[in-house]
Amino acid sequence: MKSKAVLAFLIAGSMAASAAAQQSQRPGSGAGQPPRPGAPAPARSPLPPPEPIEHITGNVYKIFGGGGNTLVVVQKAGVVLVDTKMPGNGQAILDEVKKITDKPITTIICTHSHPDHTGSTDFIRERYPNVRIIMSEGTKAELSAGPQANPALLPTETYKDRLTIGQGDEQIELFHTGTGHTGGDTFVLVPAAKLLFMGDVMAWNMAPFLPSGGAAAITEETEKLVAAVKDRGIEIVVEGHGHVNNWAGLERLARFNRALLTAARAAYDRGDPPGVAVAELQKNPDFAPLLDTHIKKGLEYGNTPLARAHMNVNIAYAEFAGENVGFGVANGGPLPATDKHKGSDPKDTAPPTPEMLAAAVAK
Numbered sequence: 001m002k003s004k005a006v007l008a009f010l011i012a013g014s015m016a017a018s019a020a021a022q023q024s025q026r027p028g029s030g031a032g033q034p035p036r037p038g039a040p041a042p043a044r045s046p047l048p049p050p051e052p053i054e055h056i057t058g059n060v061y062k063i064f065g066g067g068g069n070t071l072v073v074v075q076k077a078g079v080v081l082v083d084t085k086m087p088g089n090g091q092a093i094l095d096e097v098k099k100i101t102d103k104p105i106t107t108i109i110c111t112h113s114h115p116d117h118t119g120s121t122d123f124i125r126e127r128y129p130n131v132r133i134i135m136s137e138g139t140k141a142e143l144s145a146g147p148q149a150n151p152a153l154l155p156t157e158t159y160k161d162r163l164t165i166g167q168g169d170e171q172i173e174l175f176h177t178g179t180g181h182t183g184g185d186t187f188v189l190v191p192a193a194k195l196l197f198m199g200d201v202m203a204w205n206m207a208p209f210l211p212s213g214g215a216a217a218i219t220e221e222t223e224k225l226v227a228a229v230k231d232r233g234i235e236i237v238v239e240g241h242g243h244v245n246n247w248a249g250l251e252r253l254a255r256f257n258r259a260l261l262t263a264a265r266a267a268y269d270r271g272d273p274p275g276v277a278v279a280e281l282q283k284n285p286d287f288a289p290l291l292d293t294h295i296k297k298g299l300e301y302g303n304t305p306l307a308r309a310h311m312n313v314n315i316a317y318a319e320f321a322g323e324n325v326g327f328g329v330a331n332g333g334p335l336p337a338t339d340k341h342k343g344s345d346p347k348d349t350a351p352p353t354p355e356m357l358a359a360a361v362a363k
């Protein structure tokens with residue numbers, strides 16, 4: 001793994017077994033290929049494999065599964081990919097792109113450093129040695145950290161706060177508005193498609209996962225993004241995992257992050273447990289989709305939206321208490337305590353039970 005932060009992230013997502021299994025695959029071995037006879041049975045991957053490429057709008061497509069969503073933008077000279085899933089999915093990505101175009105991959109944009117978004121960049125780079133690989137300076141720093149950093153995942157160019165690539169209808173704009181999910185989060189605007197790709201600052205239509213803390217930081221980061229792009233006529237908001245949302249969905253998430261922080265602060269100051277802040281959020285019907293109690297398709301390894309809200313209130317509590325959950329401190333350190341703060345009920349943040357999983361699969 002690239003760093004302790006990534007390892008912590010994987011463990012937090014109950015994905016460690018999958019990562020180990022997929023990391024050991026060499027490019028070209030083919031994700032989802034049956035094991036050789038006599039080979040030890042691989043740990044069952046909790047991550048669903050890539051699904052067939054889906055058309056979103058105009059020249060923009062999406063590939064779900066195998067890690068984060070991969071956005072596919074077909075341009076005159078070639079294809080722009082945003083995010084490359086877990087290691088071992090490179091061939092599957094190229095096979096899906098082949099269904100819509102024979103053009104080469106010319107550009108890869110990485111939204112952040114986590115392996116479920118950068119894992120197959122090396123495979124694609126091997127096939128297309130001239131590919132441009134673009135990410136924020138923060139993402140490059142995270143991918144470069146640690147003795148096991150993979151140089152084939154590193155960028156050919158970086159940017160600080162904002163970058164525009166391409167001309168006219170083919171323009172793509174990158175925004176970095178602060179730390180939150182990671183220290184290098186990138187948002188990708190495709191103006192001609194009125195489309196914004198969020199990375200994991202918005203994923204599964206639930207409160208964002210905060211592997212290094214940042215309940216306050218991600219609130220500001222999301223609000224800054226909304227302010228920066230609100231006049232751009234965005235209609236389609238593609239999340240880092242899961243399905244396609246819209247502008248109203250992003251605005252709701254920004255309001256929710258702020259409300260969560262405000263409710264957490266008030267409950268913390270009163271000496272109430274985290275569950276009281278979540279109960280406060282549940283009074284607002286606008287937030288109902290973000291407090292859902294169902295397991296999301298494709299997130300059978302993770303938590304429900306309601307459990308995630310509890311986790312983030314716990315992270316906010318840890319921040320209010322001055323515990324080390326901030327970036328630059330915990331990035332590379334242990335995960336913040338997400339279920340142990342001030343009378344938190346462990347049931348609120350527990351992973352789904354076998355019964356919940358069985359019900360989700362049956363649906």
Ligand SMILES: [Zn+2]
Binds near residue numbers: 068116240
């Ligand atoms: Zn992710």
Ligand SMILES: [Zn+2]
Binds near residue numbers: 181
């Ligand atoms: Zn992530």
